[in-house]
Amino acid sequence: MSNTTGQLIPDAQAFLAELAKNNSRDWFKTQKSRYDLQVRDPAQTLLSEVADYLRPHHPGIQGKLFRPQRDLRFSKNKTPYHTHVHMLWQLPGLPGAGLFFGIEANRLRVGGGVMTLKGAALTRWRSAVAGQPFTRDYPTAGLDHVAGHDASPDSGFADELAALTDILTLKRFMANAAELTRVPAPFGKTHPHADLLRRKSLTLWCDLDPKAQIVPMGTICSAALMLEPLFILLRPILTDIDTA
Incomplete structure (x- = not known):
């Protein structure tokens, strides 16, 4: 320095x-x-x-x-x-x-x-949060079968992101507020990751x-x-x- x-x-x-x-x-x-x-x-x-x-x-x-x-x-x-x-x-x-x-x-x-987040990136964001698996490399992708069970339709993105933000909060990093007041269609307002869906x-x-x-x-x-x-x-x- x-x-x-x-x-x-x-x-x-x-x-x-x-x-x-x-x-x-x-x-x-x-x-x-x-x-x-x-x-x-x-x-x-x-x-x-x-x-x-x-x-x-x-x-x-x-x-x-x-x-x-x-x-x-x-x-x-x-x-x-x-x-x-x-x-x-x-x-x-x-x-x-x-x-x-x-x-x-x-x-x-x-x-x-x-x-x-806009355009194709916003579409990918909402699809990932809603549980649509990625068709590309991803930290938790590729787990087709675990202990004989079929793969979950959830990509795991939202759960992993929520856990990461919780960890970063412990390190005093706070996320900005979501921009939208309502969950965008076609997703329901009771979605477990509604806060992430309201983000841009x-x-x-x-x-x-x-x-x-x-x-x-x-x-x-x-x-x-x-x-x-x-x-x-x-x-x-x-x-x-x-x-x-």
Whole structure:
């Protein structure tokens, strides 16, 4: 870990606290060189360091620093700048999935998952949750016969995912809320995994102690390792490759 990334969190939090009180283009213009030196450049270094560490497991992984400027076109809030720093590591083999790290003046968050399920991926998600077996490689697929019994029509995806999220909850990762208020047709509202069926995304977030002496590189890479089973489960959902 470089010295610049080690100082990123306290420097960014101090900058963001001042920005929240002076959220104007004139103020930001006078502080632009400070933003570049204390926030943007260390964040870019952190993005590269984490990507380098994770690349053997996720070839082609790339990091992204979100721009500080807000899109004001459809917002009633006309303050020009975000009062947070958001970083994303996109996983090339899992379209739409990634790792996230966020810094606010009084909050730190790390997490990961898939931000949006749509189209064919959403169809595969709902079919898997409802119990339709995958026609591709899957951690629990291929168990045609166990102890002389016929295979269950349930792929096991939903049970395995629910168990994994329970385990991650014990590690202080909390799932985002389901987007839909009702279970989509043709699935019944009494389905045992109705919460999963009401989802159009799945991300898990861990709030970190903003006053703790946190090493960003170690924190993010540790979270990546804990979330890796989630990415393994999501792979057949997010990819179109038929491995049958």
